[in-house]
Amino acid sequence: MSSSNKIIECVPNFSEGRDQKVIDSISDAIRSVPGVRLLDVDPGASTNRTVYTFVGSPSTIVQGALAAARVAYQLIDMTKHKGSHPRMGALDVCPFVPVSGVSVSECVAVSREFGSQLAEELGVPVFLYGDASVKGDYRRTMPQIRAGEYEGLSDKLQQKEWEPDYGAATFVPRWGATVTGVRKFLIAYNINMIATKEQAHRIALNLRSQGRNDGKPGRLQHCQAIGWYLQEKNMAQISINLTDFDVTPIHLAYEEACKDAAEMQLAVTGSEVVGLVPLQSLIMAADYYIEKDKLFILEEEHKVQLAIHRLGLSQLSPFVPNDRIIEYCLSEGGGAERGVGPLGRGSVAQLVKGVAARTPAPGGGSVAATVAALGSALGAMVGQLTYGKRQWDALESRMRTCIPPLHDAAMMLLPAIDDDTDAFSDYMSACRLSSSTEPEKEVKAAAVQKAARTTVEVPLKVMRTVDGCWEALAQVASVGNINCKSDVQVGARCLETGSWGAYYNVIINLDNIEDKEEREAFKREAESLLQNATAQLKNVLDIAHKRTA
CATH class of the missing domain: 1.20.120.680 (Formiminotetrahydrofolate cyclodeaminase monomer, up-and-down helical bundle)
Known part of the structure; x- marks a missing residue:
């Protein structure tokens, strides 16, 4: 497969959520890299943190992350940073996410390349987490690596077991340290219901992985969920984060919610995807309904339309494939000519x-x-x-x-x-x-x-x-x-x-x-x-x- 068909998402978290000039400067740096597309910028004032989402090929995605980091190095000073979100560096964490045509192992290689170049160019310590980690189970997760946060980093770097994966074990006050690695694509997905907040939340508790407070897990793996009420839409929603859609795809979450709603004599009226989704998630939904109803559908475009219809994705606002499917957003000709x-x-x-x-x-x-x-x-x-x-x-x-x-x-x-x-x-x-x-x-x-x-x-x-x-x-x-x-x-x-x-x-x-x-x-x-x-x-x-x- 050519590199143009390989799509990786990068979601860097920078420790600045209040100064719009800094936020915009980092955005402009990402946009300046050919072959990279900035999809979302989500600043938070209380957390004093901004999450950027952009996509590109294995080669361009690294350049996009480095371009953003160079600007952050000049504009963010961690000695003055305060915020409610845990953090240890100006570029706190930089995960790479496989979207299309790439494996986790390829993303691991990309994250290590980024970490190595970042440390060499800026002279800052970089840690690897998740599947990219190489130092042992004691430092695989973000909470493990970020323990002690920025304030405890200077002492932490003096410990042999916390020698960074890239760069010297030297505290850089203005920067702190960066963590990079790989995670699965997260789909933010809401199911619309004519119900109360409490009824929606009851179903959410049945579905989500952690289940209820009694320790009994819910029915779906890799699923976070709560119920809430949208006053402006006069309806309830089950708000879901699917952290591994290969294990729990959106159509499974939708069908399981419909099953519980039917038992409670409640109406599910549709659903919505927040942000963008990988094409494969909709093709999986279409294939499910094709097999279930013994349909005969060949064209990718028709499969996408079937998924949109069966999941009710256009109930609250039109679901336009070329604007909402990551692969289509990056394709010059849209969905029909992708790849x-x-x-x-x-x-x-x-x-x-x-x-x-x-x-x-x-x-x-x-x-x-x-x-x-x-x-x-x-x-x-x-x-x-x-x-x-x-x-x-x-x-x-x-x-x-x-x-x-x-x-x-x-x-x-x-x-x-x-x-x-x-x-x-x-x-x-x-x-x-x-x-x-x-x-x-x-x-x-x-x-x-x-x-x-x-x-x-x-x-x-x-x-x-x-x-x-x-x-x-x-x-x-x-x-x-x-x-x-x-x-x-x-x-x-x-x-x-x-x-x-x-x-x-x-x-x-x-x-x-x-x-x-x-x-x-x-x-x-x-x-x-x-x-x-x-x-x-x-x-x-x-x-x-x-x-x-």
């Missing part, structure tokens, strides 16, 4: 002109991905022109099985049009790195091999995607709309041509990989996939040729 690069988003004329130009990229790899995408799309089209028509009602279940893999393959292959060009560009950039010293030679060699591997893996992924289409296409060819027979035939040819084109790109780039065993493994897989593509093309064409009705 697709400029070649894939452009017109056919632009792509053809680009290929015909006197440049090595876009080249055969991008063309192979384009042709393969068209082939799988044609198969999906024939399935769609069969599904839902009365004369082919008996084929509905078969089409529901055949269409998704063909449709999904087409969507997966669109980003590959740009991935091939990007891989070539990255390889050429690696080859141009300086190698005048031994350390530079080592860095260049590693970069070249990494980039070379990508130039093989990208077309190989195209071949794998094509390979996953043949069974479905054979089914469509055998029973699909006979009026689309030629479309099946063209689609099959396109898929095989795409596989051949990707194969040629694998083979020509193999020579750049130094590891012989790795080269041979790539070659064996490519040859096997190509052999199957050739056999499957013949099979699909034979099926289509024999059909007369």
Whole structure:
């Protein structure tokens, strides 16, 4: 996956919530970093603390955090700081949150890179917490590390067990210390009810992880909840924080609240998300309702709309996906073109002109991905022109099985049009790195091999995607709309041509990989996939040729 598809959220907490000039200066620093988007600024006067939320790629997110820290270093003086929130530094805590296309381990690496650069550049002590921690269980959580706060930090740094992970164990009065690490994405989610505050709170106690005061836990894990009443809306809400939506997704919280409300003869009228949400949280909700009601929905846009409708997310105010889903906010084309690069988003004329130009990229790899995408799309089209028509009602279940893999393959292959060009560009950039010293030679060699591997893996992924289409296409060819027979035939040819084109790109780039065993493994897989593509093309064409009705 390219770095443009990797999204990390950063939520730095700065110890200044009263001076608007300082708050704005930090905001401006974050906004100044290309590839970073500032989503929210939440100052608190009593806490004297401001929480910033911004998103970006693994590389840009670090630069955004460093830019903010540089300004804070100049403008915040911890010797004068007072506030109700526990704190130990000007940049008190800087968590990184995986949002899309990144793992916790990747975010750990990002947090450590940030901590190392912060300590080196500003000369301040930095501690790691959570999954990023390396010093033992006694210093994994924020309360453990922040114990004693700023006032006790000078003495704490003199203790061997509290030596910082980065930077010297030296007290910096104006700054204090910073903690950085990784946490899961938190979804702030409210469920709307026609009920009293007390009734809403009773349900909240049933759901939240800590349960009631009797020590018995509630039904949902990673769930914080209370009930309250909105006078301005004349309704109650169950206010929920979901700290791990992979374990407790929003649709589960909603359904469990509805269950309790029904038992109490109360009405749930909808819900709302506070702030932004990851796309996956809504797709999970849509998939739940699709399976529950045996629906047939393919398009991501339709899945998002289903989730919005079933959860009642637009009851209090319109839920606009391009403004509320993190991935869509960062995509130039919004939801429909998320993850697709400029070649894939452009017109056919632009792509053809680009290929015909006197440049090595876009080249055969991008063309192979384009042709393969068209082939799988044609198969999906024939399935769609069969599904839902009365004369082919008996084929509905078969089409529901055949269409998704063909449709999904087409969507997966669109980003590959740009991935091939990007891989070539990255390889050429690696080859141009300086190698005048031994350390530079080592860095260049590693970069070249990494980039070379990508130039093989990208077309190989195209071949794998094509390979996953043949069974479905054979089914469509055998029973699909006979009026689309030629479309099946063209689609099959396109898929095989795409596989051949990707194969040629694998083979020509193999020579750049130094590891012989790795080269041979790539070659064996490519040859096997190509052999199957050739056999499957013949099979699909034979099926289509024999059909007369």
